[in-house]
Amino acid sequence: MLGLDGKTAVVTGAGQGIGREISLLLAEYGTRIAAVDVKPDGIEETVSLVREKGSEGYAVTCDVSDYDAVRECVAGVLAWSDQVHFLVNNAGITRDNLLLRMSLDEWESVLKVNLTGTFNFTRALTRHMLGKRYGRIVNIASVIGVMGNAGQSNYAASKAGIIGFTKSVAREFAARNITANAIAPGFIATAMTEALPDDKRGEMLRMIPLGHFGTGRDVAHVVLFLLSELGSYVTGQVIHCDGGMVMS
């Protein structure tokens, strides 16, 4: 019924956090996982956990912001798997600073990984998906890309960019049975949010109507829905997974 068994997903930033949780949940439903990350250790572990779930995995080290490296990475994945059905653009970084103190490097590095990285993988895989007349793309944005946040203008711009990009891709490829959606997680307990000071965490918690932080598994559930047959009539949407932080 879900239609995930035996299909192949590329998941970026799969070495830890939300990317790993997405990989493991999909593996539970029989999806084969090409786990991509900038460093090898995390993805090797993700792939061994994928195998423990009874599915197949392939670890590939790649910097998502490097256009040529991404093309090479996709060629490797397509040598491992005849078809890639799903792409989850999840790799992301933060380099927080107030705008008046933000360096050009802090601005550019976040845009390059979060937004250009999403472009690179989508660009590299859509021709293949067009040929197969099938594709499901999920881009991990953020509530910050919708509501903004002081000290995160670079991150907010990258995530708002992902939302506009996703809607454009959805329109461009809808006629070929390729859907593209974004997920906007709120505050999810991972290494990315661990570094926040206690007062900031308390401030965030007060903004969450459900009264607790989310988990990587919460985000993975939304990914699962969008990739499965249950989500086949959904495209160009931004699904919030944030405990009610942002309501539109």
Ligand code: NAP
């Ligand atoms: P995380 O724990 O830091 O994991 C992100 C992964 O992406 C890491 O394994 C990281 O590798 C990898 N990565 C970083 N730069 C990369 C690059 N250039 N190429 C390939 N991989 C790269 O973060 P997370 O919390 O799981 O976040 C996952 C996604 O969700 C991100 O896009 C993030 O913006 C988004 N998100 C998170 C939250 C949250 O509250 N956690 C909320 C909203 C949105 P290294 O660690 O080795 O650099």
